[in-house]
Amino acid sequence: MSERREPRSFYPTISPTWWLKKRSYFMFMMRELSSVFVAAFVLLFMYELFLLSKGPETFNLFQESLRRPLFLLFYAIALIFAIYHTITWFGVLSRIQVVRIGSWTLPPIFVTLSAFGAWFAISAAVAWYFVK
Amino acid sequence: MTEPRITLEVARYSPEEDDEPAFQKYEIPYREDWVVLDALNHIKDYVDETLTYRWSCRMGVCGSCGTMVNGEPKLTCSTFLRDYYPGTITVEPLANFPVARDLVIEMDDFMEKLQAVKPWIIRDEEDEKPVSEGEHLQTPKQLEEFKQFTMCINCMLCYSACPVYGLEESFVGPAALALAHRYNLDSRDKGNDERTHVVASSEGIWECTFVGECSVVCPKHVDPAAAIQRTKVATTKDWFKSVLMPWGAKS
Numbered sequence: 001m002s003e004r005r006e007p008r009s010f011y012p013t014i015s016p017t018w019w020l021k022k023r024s025y026f027m028f029m030m031r032e033l034s035s036v037f038v039a040a041f042v043l044l045f046m047y048e049l050f051l052l053s054k055g056p057e058t059f060n061l062f063q064e065s066l067r068r069p070l071f072l073l074f075y076a077i078a079l080i081f082a083i084y085h086t087i088t089w090f091g092v093l094s095r096i097q098v099v100r101i102g103s104w105t106l107p108p109i110f111v112t113l114s115a116f117g118a119w120f121a122i123s124a125a126v127a128w129y130f131v132k
Numbered sequence: 133m134t135e136p137r138i139t140l141e142v143a144r145y146s147p148e149e150d151d152e153p154a155f156q157k158y159e160i161p162y163r164e165d166w167v168v169l170d171a172l173n174h175i176k177d178y179v180d181e182t183l184t185y186r187w188s189c190r191m192g193v194c195g196s197c198g199t200m201v202n203g204e205p206k207l208t209c210s211t212f213l214r215d216y217y218p219g220t221i222t223v224e225p226l227a228n229f230p231v232a233r234d235l236v237i238e239m240d241d242f243m244e245k246l247q248a249v250k251p252w253i254i255r256d257e258e259d260e261k262p263v264s265e266g267e268h269l270q271t272p273k274q275l276e277e278f279k280q281f282t283m284c285i286n287c288m289l290c291y292s293a294c295p296v297y298g299l300e301e302s303f304v305g306p307a308a309l310a311l312a313h314r315y316n317l318d319s320r321d322k323g324n325d326e327r328t329h330v331v332a333s334s335e336g337i338w339e340c341t342f343v344g345e346c347s348v349v350c351p352k353h354v355d356p357a358a359a360i361q362r363t364k365v366a367t368t369k370d371w372f373k374s375v376l377m378p379w380g381a382k383s
Contacts, residue, residue, distance in 0.1 A: 007147035009230040009238055014298040021203075025295060028343045092344070095358035096365065103273065 031088050034081035041078040090115040138162040138217055140171055142183065143224040145231050153231060155222070156180075162217055169197055169208040172223070172235075185235035192351055195287030199235050200224040205289035205349045226292040242288055245304050248330045249312035254323025274319040281314035281359055283352040290346035290356050296339055303339045304330060306346035306356035313359040316366070332367045340364075 015021075019029040051059045065071070093115050094108030137159050145153040158175050166174075169187055176183050187197040190209045197208040202222050213221065229237035290306035297303045312331045316324045330336055340360045347357040 004148045009147060009232050010145050010150070010152055011230050012227065014228070014295065018295055018298070022345075024345055024348065025343065028341075028345075032341070092342070092358075092361075095355065096361040098362070 027088075030081075031085060034085040037074075037078040037081040038085060040074070041082070086119060090119065136162040136217075138171070138213055139220045140168075140175070141220055141222045142172070142175070142235070143222075143231075144183075144234050145225075147233055153224070153234075162213060164214050164217075166213045167209055168199075168201055168206070168211045168213065168221065168223060171213060171221075172208060183235075184233045193285060195285035198226050198287045198289050198292065200227055200292065205292040207287060207289070207351050210351060226288055228292050228294070228298040229288070237288075239288065241301065242286075242291060242305065242307070245308045246286065246311065249304065249308045249327050250323055251308070251311040251315060253315060253318060253321045254326055255320070256322045259322065268320045270319055277319075278314045278317035281310050281317070281354055284311055284314075284354045284356075285352055287351065289349045289351065290354075293345040293349040295343055295345075296341055300335075300339060302335045304333075304336045306340075306360065307354075309337060309340070309363065310354055310356035310359035313363050316363070328367065328370075331363060337363045337367065 019025040048059070048062065051062050090112060094111035097111060099106040099111055138161075140158045140160065141155040142158060143153040144150075144156045158179055160171055160174050160179065163170070169190065172183065172185055172187075176185075185197070185199070185208075187209065188194040189196070192207055192210045195207070198205060199208050200206070200223070201208065201211050202216065203224075205226060208223070223235065225231045225235045225237045229239065229241075232238050284307055286307060288307065290310075291297050294303075294306055297305050309331060312327045315321045316327065316331075332338070337360050340357075342357060342361060344357045347355040350356065
């Protein structure tokens with residue numbers, strides 16, 4: 001307690017570590033961070049496409065270098081973040097997009113299931129194409 | 133048998149004397165059917181009459197008694213002591229707002245933002261009919277479109293849970309944007325264009341990064357996060373329509 005003065009409201013400040021104080025805030029920040037890894041993966045992929053124009057030797061050389069442990073670790077982290085990003089977004093999709101067919105509103109669970117269904121179907125088709 | 137007791141640590145702040153809030157401990161009788169508001173009223177009536185806090189209806193309708201209970205935004209009238217007993221309960225003013233005294237926050241910023249989105253039915257003067265012609269009827273289906281968003285009681289718990297509002301005071305915020313969405317969806321309302329410059333501004337829906345905590349803490353299950361994301365979809369559609377079909381863009 002100090003001496004009396006003119007009344008003055010207290011203005012709280014938010015700590016830079018606010019996102020570590022609650023699990024939901026932390027998971028939100030991880031979702032935001034996942035975009036960085038997804039963007040880095042896309043840039044790398046685009047660079048690979050660019051190298052295709054430089055001929056098979058240059059492309060294959062770079063492909064070989066991608067098999068180094070550091071790149072494999074990056075791919076593993078990017079994959080985990082991409083899956084996490086996808087699951088969290090598809091999980092809330094039905095709250096964002098209300099689907100109406102005529103006057104009938106599609107139940108939210110069907111919106112979510114159709115997103116996950118499409119994701120699994122496309123992933124399976126891509127996997128089948130490369131594995132066959 | 134000794135009477136069960138519970139400890140409350142309540143944030144105190146005197147605007148004439150203190151530089152920052154400090155906790156004060158109160159040990160009071162524990163009753164299983166008491167909510168935190170009952171405990172605060174007991175302190176005020178029997179222990180410390182200087183404790184300052186807001187409350188009114190005691191039934192989760194007026195939205196006056198929002199505070200941080202153990203770090204979570206809660207209505208003190210709906211938060212039971214038994215959910216925390218025998219642990220200590222901390223009670224603080226709503227986060228992200230200036231503290232006027234003890235648990236009382238300044239709500240001017242919220243009131244200004246609420247007013248800015250014009251949360252009332254706006255009619256086109258040329259479409260208006262005299263009162264003698266009766267009500268503007270609405271079907272249950274039309275009501276269903278926005279009913280969820282009418283449940284907002286302006287308690288500001290959502291602002292308290294929103295880190296975006298905590299970091300960017302200019303953000304219009306969850307409740308105001310949810311109410312704007314509520315009126316935009318109302319079949320009787322024609323005010324979408326009047327609200328757009330606030331709602332779709334950089335301080336409006338686009339400031340929201342969808343943390344989603346506003347919807348988690350909402351005591352009325354309004355889901356402001358969904359309202360904001362749906363408004364993003366609607367305004368994006370409107371923008372594309374205005375670019376692709378400038379002769380008839382109105383939705």
